[in-house]
Amino acid sequence: MRASLVVAALVSFSAPALAQEADPALHWQRGALRGTVSAYLQAELQLHAESETAVSADGRSLLQFDRFLLRRANVYADVRGPWFDLVLETTANTVNGPVFGLAQAYGTLRWPRDPTDDPPRAALSVGLLRAPFGWQNRVGAREWGFTEPTLAVRAMFPGQSDLGARVHGALAWLRYDVAVMNGHPIGDRSFPLLAPSGPQDIVGRVGVAVRSASRETAFEAGVSALWGRGFDAGSPATPDTIAYRDVNQTGVLDPANLVLVPGHPAVPAQSFSRWALGLDAVVRARPHRRWRFMAFAEAVVAQDLDRAVAVADPVTTGVAAREVGWAVGTVHTLFDHAVVGVRVDGYDPNADFLAPQAGRLVPASQAYVTASVLVGYALDATNRVVLQYDHIADHLAVDAAGRPTDLHNDAFTARLQVGM
Amino acid sequence: MRLHRALVATLLAHCGGTDMPSGDAAWARVGGGRYVSGERPAAIGAERVTEVQSPNDAVRAGQRGKVISGRASGGAYTVALGLDGDVGYWIVPVRSRSVLTPGEVEWDVAMDLAATLPPGARALWMQAGDAQGRFGAAARLDLTVQSTLPAAAVVIALRWDVDADLNLIVVAPDGSTVSNRGVRRRDGSLVIVDPRVGPSLDVDSDARCVRDGRRAENVAWSSRVPGAYAVWVEAWSLCGFASAHYTVTAYDRGVPVAMASGASFDAAPATPGTSTEVLRFEIAP
Numbered sequence A: 001m002r003a004s005l006v007v008a009a010l011v012s013f014s015a016p017a018l019a020q021e022a023d024p025a026l027h028w029q030r031g032a033l034r035g036t037v038s039a040y041l042q043a044e045l046q047l048h049a050e051s052e053t054a055v056s057a058d059g060r061s062l063l064q065f066d067r068f069l070l071r072r073a074n075v076y077a078d079v080r081g082p083w084f085d086l087v088l089e090t091t092a093n094t095v096n097g098p099v100f101g102l103a104q105a106y107g108t109l110r111w112p113r114d115p116t117d118d119p120p121r122a123a124l125s126v127g128l129l130r131a132p133f134g135w136q137n138r139v140g141a142r143e144w145g146f147t148e149p150t151l152a153v154r155a156m157f158p159g160q161s162d163l164g165a166r167v168h169g170a171l172a173w174l175r176y177d178v179a180v181m182n183g184h185p186i187g188d189r190s191f192p193l194l195a196p197s198g199p200q201d202i203v204g205r206v207g208v209a210v211r212s213a214s215r216e217t218a219f220e221a222g223v224s225a226l227w228g229r230g231f232d233a234g235s236p237a238t239p240d241t242i243a244y245r246d247v248n249q250t251g252v253l254d255p256a257n258l259v260l261v262p263g264h265p266a267v268p269a270q271s272f273s274r275w276a277l278g279l280d281a282v283v284r285a286r287p288h289r290r291w292r293f294m295a296f297a298e299a300v301v302a303q304d305l306d307r308a309v310a311v312a313d314p315v316t317t318g319v320a321a322r323e324v325g326w327a328v329g330t331v332h333t334l335f336d337h338a339v340v341g342v343r344v345d346g347y348d349p350n351a352d353f354l355a356p357q358a359g360r361l362v363p364a365s366q367a368y369v370t371a372s373v374l375v376g377y378a379l380d381a382t383n384r385v386v387l388q389y390d391h392i393a394d395h396l397a398v399d400a401a402g403r404p405t406d407l408h409n410d411a412f413t414a415r416l417q418v419g420m
Numbered sequence B: 001m002r003l004h005r006a007l008v009a010t011l012l013a014h015c016g017g018t019d020m021p022s023g024d025a026a027w028a029r030v031g032g033g034r035y036v037s038g039e040r041p042a043a044i045g046a047e048r049v050t051e052v053q054s055p056n057d058a059v060r061a062g063q064r065g066k067v068i069s070g071r072a073s074g075g076a077y078t079v080a081l082g083l084d085g086d087v088g089y090w091i092v093p094v095r096s097r098s099v100l101t102p103g104e105v106e107w108d109v110a111m112d113l114a115a116t117l118p119p120g121a122r123a124l125w126m127q128a129g130d131a132q133g134r135f136g137a138a139a140r141l142d143l144t145v146q147s148t149l150p151a152a153a154v155v156i157a158l159r160w161d162v163d164a165d166l167n168l169i170v171v172a173p174d175g176s177t178v179s180n181r182g183v184r185r186r187d188g189s190l191v192i193v194d195p196r197v198g199p200s201l202d203v204d205s206d207a208r209c210v211r212d213g214r215r216a217e218n219v220a221w222s223s224r225v226p227g228a229y230a231v232w233v234e235a236w237s238l239c240g241f242a243s244a245h246y247t248v249t250a251y252d253r254g255v256p257v258a259m260a261s262g263a264s265f266d267a268a269p270a271t272p273g274t275s276t277e278v279l280r281f282e283i284a285p
Helices: A151-156 B001-010
Strands: A026-030 A033-048 A066-078 A082-094 A099-111 A121-132 A161-171 A174-181 A201-211 A218-231 A241-243 A260-262 A270-288 A289-301 A321-332 A340-347 A354-357 A360-362 A367-380 A382-394 A411-419 B027-029 B034-037 B047-051 B058-060 B067-073 B078-083 B088-093 B105-111 B122-131 B141-147 B154-160 B165-170 B178-181 B181-185 B218-219 B227-237 B243-252 B255-265 B273-284
Touching: A082 A121, A099 A161, A151 A321, A161 A201, A174 A218, A321 A367, A321 B181, A382 B218, B027 B078, B027 B088, B047 B122, B047 B141, B067 B078, B067 B122, B078 B105, B088 B105, B154 B165, B154 B227, B165 B218, B165 B243, B227 B243, B227 B255, B243 B273, B255 B273
Parallel strands: B058 B141
Antiparallel strands: A026 A033, A033 A066, A033 A411, A066 A082, A082 A099, A099 A121, A121 A161, A161 A174, A174 A201, A201 A218, A218 A270, A241 A260, A270 A289, A289 A321, A321 A340, A340 A367, A354 A360, A367 A382, A382 A411, B027 B105, B034 B088, B047 B067, B067 B105, B078 B088, B078 B122, B122 B141, B154 B218, B154 B243, B165 B178, B165 B227, B178 B181, B227 B273, B243 B255
16 A cells, blocks of 8 residues: 555535525424425436447446436435434435435434524534535535536445434534544445444534525535545455366366366455545525526545445555545526536546556546536426436547547436425 | 437437447457457558467357467557457457567457357458557458357257256157256166267256356267157246247257247246256157
8 A cells, every 4th residue: 555645626616406495395393393304206317328238248237328217216304302303314216226225314412402503503413424525425415406416426425324423513604524434335335334444434524604694695615534444355265176277278178177276365354544635615696586506616635535436445456546536516597497507527536547558557547527517497496307418528448549538428317306 | 219219319429439339249259348340440550460379279159268369569559350250340458568579569368259150160350550540461360160069960959048047858769868967767767878979968058057158058869869859948047037038959960850949937937847848859760
């Protein structure tokens, strides 16, 4: 493993709350208890340029990506008492076949005992909750504005939520949020929601949040950091085995093709350090009574934090992976219903990647840059139809000279979101 | 569906980037390579394939991991290769600088061959490509695609379309049964058979869902045995597939004399030991 210094910058603008009309959620109150119930469904048609009616050579994955898809069917409920909150959000989707599970489930003790104090001056939350890092990872799927968060967020915080304990609160315009988490969020490729090396991720954010007296203009920005340890499972002991290798390629059983494969002792599990540093800023404004917008900027530099896209494991590769992500975006709501948005984001899962060229290993890029354009029609804050086109520039194809080049893989998504 | 295709064509067809189709319709399939449909590239470059090594020039339809390696001139970035008559070809980056032959580069591929590859002579061509994607003159390797039928007087062949565990069972004129459980008399006792004479089953393909790429089993007799035959197909497991379509063909001295097709479906579970009679035929004296 090599200690690496990563320097990067990130700035972006995005726009979530497409419409800020009356809150359609159900609210109730009984004595000192208050509660909210809401639900939403995101169903979509996806079209991908690289789709092909075939399966991969190993037979394990479909190459046809054009499909109807239930992205989310979520039910959210919370109960607020004088000094506590309870939040439960369930989710279902068909991204990789039908799945039903938890999106969030946590309890909060707040101080002081005032349920109207939002956010509280100090609070302790424990359970399945979102890691306090950046902006996109802290907010819900209805607030991104675009259909999904950027690739860097999906790589480093897959599934958003993880198990842990969080201390957070507000002091005037100052916001603070620090958590100790398992470090294996819901979408982790290897040990989702488990803690093979113990709860070792410390993640936090310090920021500012201000808004105008009319509440129509708001600004928030923050600095996030994560320090933790990833996990490499090692390998179990294997016995000596006899293998058949058809060296002469006759397809006939020949004793000369039987070889002894020596066993090896178990390789112990190891953990490795990882870290991330992020900046984020969001502004919401209403310059005109028929024009509302939101813009965001977000950037992150990290080492060995990719847990879903190009999973970082310096124990296996022998080198640390330096990751850089950034995004800028904006979404505008015109005449209360028309929605337009633009977002550009980038993610490099390994800034030190080497690729073979003409028999030599040479530095090459694995970076993705995605430019997204969104148009839609919003009935209210939740119910809307959006069309999003993603132009994806990457290095997943190979050109005639064997060099990594852009794959023809742009995507189109038509999404219907309904809810209350 | 037409609207859907029109949307795809309009929105996504001209968005730039390089296509990377799977090439699953080609006879040859190369892991880690880029598939290009169509004829082989024009020979306009200066780079050359200087040596080709193949452990065995006899290949089988359905063979997996056929290794071919070699060297190319030092300016080569890639090697394009494909089979004569195929619907496309593959481009693979060269592997490394050659240690034993300074100034040249080494390349290798592991090639899967489709089960539909016709038997007979078949040339494999290779062209080295430079940094601009120009390919030089073709080198040629003459392969012989062996027939998947054993050389025998009477052959009963089972072929199927997915990697399911199907088994061929033949009841011979003398009443004995040939299957992956050996040759057994009517009373179930085992018959010791000289495999050079038969009857014998050549291989238990995809046994217990371990994929071998063959999807083929043959029962053969080296000399003609006149009489009535009955052929059964057992679906031991569909290995996760919803259905498996199969064809049984009987050959007398290489000439097809009877054929039947059918399918096994997951909806009608094929419990181990459950088999279906699919064909009856006679070999004349």
